[in-house]
Amino acid sequence: VLECPPELKENYQYKMLAANQIRGLLPCSGRSIDNREYLYYDITSRQSLSDLYDRRTLRCSDLQRILEDIFRVEKTLTEYLLDGSHIITDPECIYADFREQECSFVYYPGEIQEGGWEPLFTFLSDRVDGRDKRAAALSYRLCMMAEKPGFRLREDILEELGIHPVESRGSVHAQVPVFTEKRSGASLPDMNHEGILPETTWDYRDSGRQVRKDTGSIERKDSLKNSTC
Numbered sequence: 451v452l453e454c455p456p457e458l459k460e461n462y463q464y465k466m467l468a469a470n471q472i473r474g475l476l477p478c479s480g481r482s483i484d485n486r487e488y489l490y491y492d493i494t495s496r497q498s499l500s501d502l503y504d505r506r507t508l509r510c511s512d513l514q515r516i517l518e519d520i521f522r523v524e525k526t527l528t529e530y531l532l533d534g535s536h537i538i539t540d541p542e543c544i545y546a547d548f549r550e551q552e553c554s555f556v557y558y559p560g561e562i563q564e565g566g567w568e569p570l571f572t573f574l575s576d577r578v579d580g581r582d583k584r585a586a587a588l589s590y591r592l593c594m595m596a597e598k599p600g601f602r603l604r605e606d607i608l609e610e611l612g613i614h615p616v617e618s619r620g621s622v623h624a625q626v627p628v629f630t631e632k633r634s635g636a637s638l639p640d641m642n643h644e645g646i647l648p649e650t651t652w653d654y655r656d657s658g659r660q661v662r663k664d665t666g667s668i669e670r671k672d673s674l675k676n677s678t679c
Contacts, residue, residue, distance in 0.1 A: 452558060454480065454487040463559035466530055474523030476545060476554045491556055496545035499553070500573070503541075507579035513588055514613050516574070519553035520567065521603045527557075534602065538562055539570045567603065568596035588612075 458464050459480070471477060476491040499516075524534045536557055538544075543556040575589035588611060595601060608614070 452489045452491070452556075454489045455560060456487050458560050459487065461559055463532060463536060463557075466532060467557060467559060470530065472526060472530060472532075472557075474519065474526050474553075474555060475557045478557075489558070493545050495548050496554060497548065498542050499544045499546060499570075500541040502546055503574075503577045506577075507582075508574055508577045508585060508589075509579055510582050510585035510588065513574060513578070513585050515551060516553055517592075517603065517608065517611075517613060521605065521608055523553075523555055524603060532557070535566075536560075536562060539567050541570055541573045544570070566596055566599075566601055568593065568601075571596050 454464075464480075466472075467475070467478060468480060476493060476496075478489050478491045481488050481490055523537070527534050527537075536559060538556040538558055545554050546552065547554065571589065571592040575586075575593055578585045578589050580586065591611065595607065
């Protein structure tokens with residue numbers, strides 16, 4: 451719960467926060483109690499990073515996941531024309547979902563203490579598993595980068611650190627089956643990296659099993675009969 455001065459209710463950040471469910475930000479709602487305004491952030495089924503890593507060490511995969519979440523939320527905020535400097539970077543105000551371990555952040559529409567991501571990166575570096583040399587090197591470089599004024603975790607910085615952000619953590623190929631025609635040994639076109647079939651359509655409406663491509667039509671007689679996908 452954070453107190454919200456009444457004048458903040460008229461600014462752009464507050465209105466966007468109240469009208470939208472923005473991925474990467476904790477859901478929040480405004481309430482009035484004794485003529486004072488408050489913002490209530492929903493942390494149900496979530497645990498703060500400070501509690502999560504109170505007694506456990508941080509592996510490289512954990513650090514990479516957190517960095518991807520930071521990058522993703524900053525990218526999302528730009529789509530809503532929101533300033534990323536209003537994210538509270540205190541580890542006690544960053545919450546991870548119990549199921550997906552995806553981080554959600556507190557966005558405060560008013561002024562917050564300027565500190566950037568350096569306090570968070572320092573917190574993470576202090577909890578890195580010393581046996582994980584890649585995690586140690588990554589956290590050290592992050593702390594050095596975050597010392598620069600106006601630091602933002604852009605895609606080129608992640609690429610420089612050897613991290614390739616993706617829109618979804620699930621593998622497309624793990625979710626979409628690839629069908630293979632068993633009898634003749636030929637295969638249907640493979641999915642590409644986006645899970646989309648190439649410009650080829652299989653038409654089973656006629657007995658000749660016509661294969662239509664963008665360059666023309668090719669007839670294959672009975673080649674796909676009795677085959678199982």
